[in-house]
Amino acid sequence: MILEQFPFLVHSAPALIIVIPLMFALLTPVIGLIRREWTFPWMLLALLLATLFSVTALQDVMRNGVIHYRMGNWEPPWGIEYVVDHLNGLMLVLISATALLVAVYGKKSVEQELPGKEVYFRCIFLLQVTGFLGIVITGDAFNLYVFLEIASLAGYALIAIGEDGAPFASFRYIIMGTIGACFYLLAIGYLYIVTGSLNMADLARLLPPLYGSKVVLTAFAFFMVGIAIKMALFPLHVWLPDAYTKAPSAVSALVAPLMTKVSVYVMIRILFGVFAPSFSISVVPAMKILLVAGIVAIFTGAILALAQKDFKRMLCYIIVAEVGYMVGGVGLANTTALRGAVLHIANDVVMTAGLFAVAGIINYKMREHRLDDFKDMFKRMPFTMAAFATIALSIIGVPPTGGFFSKWYLLQGALQEGSWIFVAALLFSSLVNVVLFFRIFEIGYGFHGDHGHSAGGDGGEAVAIREAPLSMLVPLMIAAATIVLLGFYNQALIGKIIQYAVPVL
């Protein structure tokens, strides 16, 4: 990369990843006062730089090992430390690249859905991305809470400006999300009482002698429940379908893939970075509980998805099931499944972002997003639907795509562990996904209904091609291409990044 000639920039990358979107976000309203249109390139520039620095940081980690960056040059554990390792390096690239694509994709839909509000939308959008990046990059448990709140507050605002009923959905999310954040904060407070430290690495060093302590056990329980609310783990998912269905298209495409996945990352970080793996396996039966929760989430998510008539709402329940994959994969507590879970995070970010992008394009054309709106879409929007089909095949888990490989690792992990019920859950959910998406393909090709053809119609009546605007189509095509590439290069991804990202159990 170009940046390598400037060692100082590479050294500062962890700070710049956060500071650039933050400062650009703060100046967005001021830019908007001068020229409203300038905010769009302004936002793209911020996200482009964030992506560039994320890639630089990940490359640096792959070459020279874990990066530690001291905020204000205060030594940890007193100061806040940013740590980039293989796991969050990968997450940083995923988040910033997704945000960049969604920003390009969202231009048209935001102009259509939120006329006059673009400036503030872009400001909060950047704050949202800052929140996600901050949660992932920080090595300090309290700093993580602060970024969790930045991301959540920005999310509440972005969801509330959606269609009818969005403020109510957002309000429910606020209540649930605040309880989750409070639990997380309480957990940090408990740990701080017994250890006097907030730095994750320091906590990991100080905690093992205290594993018997009831305070630590309580803190652990608060951590898990708090994060489970944020990641919408069944039965704490009730806020998710409404919130993400009613959010503006560009918001669903950004928040729906990232918020849940970032929360799964936080869970992995707490299970293996703050507590030792031995704690959650042998001291408390956390892994078993997570496995059961994951299995239940997969079954219920899949069944509830079947019952939906609205495309976005169906996707929301698919997310609930997908969260079950990852949580269950972590709960299996063996190396293969854990690698599968992390690989699935990467795949799922791309897949759900892509699917919500399709929902946004349908909404852009039809002004609603029911399953029936897909009628004749294969004729009207062949490129959009080709990308949609690719991503749908990946969600189902058809071989050349990324979704197959992460499911394969999860299956192998489950087989090693002898957890047949998790295997059954995975297969059941894949079959349900087949039904879900082939139903849409059927509607899209116009196979069902009107068999008699209306009078005068000769069946093959030409439907004019009305493709989505290029600025929406290209990001979607990139997502579809990425999911195929993730499938082809899954070995490289596992070998170069993920195998160092998760502990060997």
Added chain:
Amino acid sequence: MIYRGEDIIIRTISRMLIPFIQLYGLYVIMHGHYSPGGGFQGGVILGASLILLLLAYGYQDAKSRVPEKLLTVFSGVGVFIYAGTGFLCLVLLGNFLDYAMLAKILHTDAAHARSLGILSVEIGVGMAVMAVMVSIFLDISTGGVLPGEEEEKQKTAEEA
């Protein structure tokens, strides 16, 4: 909706008090970095003085003193000063937020530079808190549509 205040006692007292409240707010901001007080508290006092002005005089009469655009600029720029001070340290080849690096441009020692760095952060925080408080007050009391704006919106709607 904020209506024009009619009570002459309230209006006169507020007019006399507001400059002192604002002066006190500035005092709290300027002393925040080494004694009790700070940007948030000072900003709240400044914001409260403007809210008092709006309550006593009504939005129509007081809007020239509290222009909405300026509030937007202040809330953005205030936090920008906060983050920008940290960023300046990065530009001076230090770590983010390492205010000791400001010694290079302030011609003082590291301890003084840290103190001045925090002062600049407090000023930024004060600006942002003041502006955001007043914006929230205006949003809640007017339901998001400022008096006068409504007619403008109707006018543009009619033109369209």
